[in-house]
Amino acid sequence: MQSVNRISPCLWFDDHAEEAVTFYTGIFQNSKITKISRYGEAGKEFHGKEPGTVMAISFELNGQPFSALNGGPMFKFNEAISFQIDCATQEEVDHYWSRLSAGGDEQAQQCGWLKDKYGVSWQIVPSVLIEMLGDADTVKSQRAMTAMLQMKKFDIAALKRAYAG
Known part of the structure; x- marks a missing residue:
């Protein structure tokens, strides 16, 4: 049995992952949100997010898998990618x-x-x-x-x- 290796980019947002994913899936054909995970009480002392808020979203843009994370303000996008x-x-x-x-x-x-x-x-x-x-x-x-x-x-x-x- 051969496994399929897929490389899926993960985009780190402060707290706009759901908004951004909705924006992107509205632009590209054959796009969809496939899963949404939410923060709970566990780890709140580390992540500081309110339980129930979006943690991660799996989605596809024109069939290409991506994920988006509401990880906080520590990292920003730049032109290197x-x-x-x-x-x-x-x-x-x-x-x-x-x-x-x-x-x-x-x-x-x-x-x-x-x-x-x-x-x-x-x-x-x-x-x-x-x-x-x-x-x-x-x-x-x-x-x-x-x-x-x-x-x-x-x-x-x-x-x-x-x-x-």
Whole structure:
């Protein structure tokens, strides 16, 4: 019998896990909350949370398993970890960009990267850009790179024009 190893990111929130998970599952198709665990009396001297409040949530975004924890204010998100969303169309880029960036940090928006209102970093990347940047024709790939570096949210048509010269 072969076991399935799954790597599931766990997002540490101070106390907004349920709000954030509801936000994320409302953006991605094929998403759902699969389990909610709540704090009880046990360990209250350590966690300080009121019994009955959300401790952890298991959820899926487009079938990818995640968990969220209301662990307190000790740790914050930073750009060293981000979630990359591969987009086939400009419509997908626009959808994820507008939804995930709403209320987020506008200063952290560059080259397809954004930080949402919970501090989580996302990369909204058109799959065609990856192909352009990996082209063996370095003149074309460098034109695409130059165009990319001037953008916040990616514009696929503008990237294609730059790539083509």
